[in-house]
Amino acid sequence: MKCPHKAHVALVDGERFVLARNEGQLFEPKLSVVATPELETTNYSAGVRDQDDAGRRSGSSDLEELAHAAAVAEWLNGQAIDGKLGEIIIVADPKSLGEMRRHYHKELQSCLIGEIDKAIANEKLEAVAQAIERA
Template sequence: MRLPHKAHLAVVDGNKFVLMQNEGTPDSPSLKEVAKPELTASNFSAGVRHQDDVGRKLGRTDLDELAHAAAASEWLNAAVLDGTIEKLAVTADPKTLGEMRRHYHTKLQQALIAEEAKTLTGEPISRIEKVLLSE
């Protein structure tokens, strides 16, 4: 994934959300953490699609994690709409990314330059920069 200078990178999973910005170039990324929003998971609309009790008991569906993904999308939507974010890349585990996509505003879709279905939350910035170069 090539991240342009000043583009933002959202690193998300079912519990964490970190927003970074590339202070370097696409060939030499230098990420800086710019926000670690505390999200309130209030959109449990995924529950309509995930009503399988067996899946929930076996841990395949966690509505709190899906609501966190929706909250992350809503936060990103607001940041794009107010002009804080102009170019955005998103990396999240596959389930979280799938739920986030359901909540993308049209303007966020236009600002989106890349998505990666990969779990990088909890990784040090240097590791994330290496992943950006290997894509």
């Protein structure tokens, strides 16, 4: 996947959110951390919907994780609306990414240049950069 110079990369899992930026080149990303925002998880709307029937039956749907994903999307929406975001790639585990997509604002969607549905938010930035290169 192409990752333009100065593009942002959001690394998300059910508990962690890190915003990085590509300081490298288009096909050779080198990521550096820009922010690790503190989020308030107040949006528990996933519990109202039939989010994941199999997850509900097995007990694996964690509302805290889904609320965290919604909070990340809301934070990114605010940055996009304020014109502070630019191009962005979102790297998140599949469940978080699915919940985030439900909350994307059109301004965030216009900034979005790619998504990677892998649980690598806790990996070293070099490993994330390699995953972007391979995507």
